[in-house]
Amino acid sequence: MQIVIGDILKADDLASVRKALANVRFIDGKETAGFAARRVKDNQQADASDRSLDPARALVAKRIMDNELFGMAVRPKQLSGLLFSRYEPGMQYGVHVDDALMQGMRTDVAFTLFLDDPADYDGGELVIEAPGGDDEIKLPAGSMIAYPATTLHRVAQVTRGHRHVVAGWARSFVRDPAQRELLFDLDTARRIMFSRDGKSAEFDLISKSLANLMRMWVDD
Incomplete structure (x- = not known):
């Protein structure tokens, strides 16, 4: 099941996260990819060792876990460490499936939280492959999509502007x-x-x- 959840982050939350990202160091996203995904991953990620991002990371995690709709749909037991990703023009992430285990945690549900207004960049859709055709998702800032981590998916090339998102995974109390x-x-x-x-x-x-x-x- 895929579910779109609006307003995970309100305006003040978005401003706080964006301010934190403006001062953090970004590194090559390949550093957190598996051996196969590394070949198709072309983005940047906030350096996880930069402790200045901890308050923003904690804020986002709390907003997600406190969201009633997320709780009903995902039944989350645990969240992975959150990844703050940036795509510049020309960057994309090819077709891949997420690792089944991350940081010693089984990944049942993946989620992407959008941080930019869709009008501020072109491309950058999250594309989830499905038997009936691909689903292309590009949401308002502060909104999130949660979907089974078992799916093949990709991020379309960004052709204008910058795409900032928070990516993460949840272990569910209910595996199936x-x-x-x-x-x-x-x-x-x-x-x-x-x-x-x-x-x-x-x-x-x-x-x-x-x-x-x-x-x-x-x-x-």
């Missing part, structure tokens, strides 16, 4: 993506029912089923 989607649908349905009818016998039954499916499927 189909199970996560079913839990998301049930949780969404019961919340709609509660907002419309309040607490009811039907709401209680759906809540019971949701809780018991979680007990069956959660890997704690």
